[in-house]
Amino acid sequence: MIQYISKSLPTKDLYLNQFGFEQCSPGHYFGPAIRDYYLIHYITKGKGSFRVGEHLYELKRGQGFLICPDAVTFYQADKKDPWHYYWVGFNGEKADQFLKEANLTQENPILSYTKDGFFEEQFEKMCNVKNVEKNGELMGLGYLYILLSALIECNTKLDSLKTSGNKKKEYVKQVLDFICTNYASKITVTEIASVIGLNRSYLSSIFKETTQLSIQEYIVHYRISKAKELLDKKELSIGDISRSVGYTDPLLFSKIFKKVNGVSPLNYRKKKQKT
Structure with a gap:
C-alpha cells in the first residue's frame, strides 16, 4: 500500500x-x-x-x-x-x-x-x-x-450529447407536424428547413438518421396513406383524391401510388370494395 x-x-x-x-x-x-x-x-x-x-x-x-x-x-x-x-x-x-x-x-x-x-x-x-x-x-x-x-x-x-439528441428529436417532430398540417399543399424540403430555421442538409441528415426515410420519402408515404383512406369514399374520383393529398396531376399521383402499393389507385379501390 x-x-x-x-x-x-x-x-x-x-x-x-x-x-x-x-x-x-x-x-x-x-x-x-x-x-x-x-x-x-x-x-x-x-x-x-x-x-x-x-x-x-x-x-x-x-x-x-x-x-x-x-x-x-x-x-x-x-x-x-x-x-x-x-x-x-x-x-x-x-x-x-x-x-x-x-x-x-x-x-x-x-x-x-x-x-x-x-x-x-x-x-x-x-x-x-x-x-x-x-x-x-x-x-x-x-x-x-x-x-x-x-x-x-x-x-x-x-449532457451535451443528451441535449443534442433531444434537440434532434424536437426538430424531427417539427418536420412531422409540418407535413401532417401541410401535406395537401405543394411543400418542399427547402421550405420545411426554412420554417424550422435549419440548414437543409443538416435537417435532412437528422431526419433520415431518426426515421430511416428522407423527408421527401416521408411526404410521399404520408400522402399515399391519406389517399388510401380517401379511396374508401366512393363519391370521390381519383382526381379528387389526387388533389386532396397534394398532387395536381392525377396521372403522376397514380404512378406514385402504384410504385408504393404495387397497384393503381383504381385497382386498390376495387379490391377494397370486394373485401
Missing part, C-alpha cells in the same frame, strides 16, 4: 487529506464506517463491491466510487479477482460544487472513466509527489484539480 497523508493546513477552496494506491488481498474490506471528508476510489484492476445506504454496486476496472462526508459505507474486494485502486481524500468549500458539476453525489456515487489511460496516469503522478521534497503538497493538489476537471468534462460531454 502506498499512502500519503497531508500535513499542511487546509486551504479554503479545495485541499487534500490523503491519497494512495492499494493492491487489495482477496476479500479485503473496510467499514461500515463514515468519513468527515470526500473520498474517491478509482479501480485499475479486478473488481469488488461498494455499499452506501441500501444501495449495493458491483464495480470493475475503469469505474470508481465517491464516499461523501458522514455517509455510512462499506466496500470489499472480490474474493477471486480483488481490485487494485487509487484513492484521494479531499475537502474544501468548493469540493461539493466540483463534484456536482461532475454529477457525483451521495445519490449518484459511481464514476466511470474508460476512454483512455489519462485518469490512471494522473493518479500515478499524484502518488509520486511524495518523492518530491519541495512543493509536493501543491503538486498533489494540482493533480486533484486535474482529476476533478476530467470528471466534469466527461459529464459535460454526456
Whole structure:
C-alpha cells in the first residue's frame, strides 16, 4: 500500500487529506464506517463491491466510487479477482460544487472513466509527489484539480450529447407536424428547413438518421396513406383524391401510388370494395 497523508493546513477552496494506491488481498474490506471528508476510489484492476445506504454496486476496472462526508459505507474486494485502486481524500468549500458539476453525489456515487489511460496516469503522478521534497503538497493538489476537471468534462460531454439528441428529436417532430398540417399543399424540403430555421442538409441528415426515410420519402408515404383512406369514399374520383393529398396531376399521383402499393389507385379501390 502506498499512502500519503497531508500535513499542511487546509486551504479554503479545495485541499487534500490523503491519497494512495492499494493492491487489495482477496476479500479485503473496510467499514461500515463514515468519513468527515470526500473520498474517491478509482479501480485499475479486478473488481469488488461498494455499499452506501441500501444501495449495493458491483464495480470493475475503469469505474470508481465517491464516499461523501458522514455517509455510512462499506466496500470489499472480490474474493477471486480483488481490485487494485487509487484513492484521494479531499475537502474544501468548493469540493461539493466540483463534484456536482461532475454529477457525483451521495445519490449518484459511481464514476466511470474508460476512454483512455489519462485518469490512471494522473493518479500515478499524484502518488509520486511524495518523492518530491519541495512543493509536493501543491503538486498533489494540482493533480486533484486535474482529476476533478476530467470528471466534469466527461459529464459535460454526456449532457451535451443528451441535449443534442433531444434537440434532434424536437426538430424531427417539427418536420412531422409540418407535413401532417401541410401535406395537401405543394411543400418542399427547402421550405420545411426554412420554417424550422435549419440548414437543409443538416435537417435532412437528422431526419433520415431518426426515421430511416428522407423527408421527401416521408411526404410521399404520408400522402399515399391519406389517399388510401380517401379511396374508401366512393363519391370521390381519383382526381379528387389526387388533389386532396397534394398532387395536381392525377396521372403522376397514380404512378406514385402504384410504385408504393404495387397497384393503381383504381385497382386498390376495387379490391377494397370486394373485401
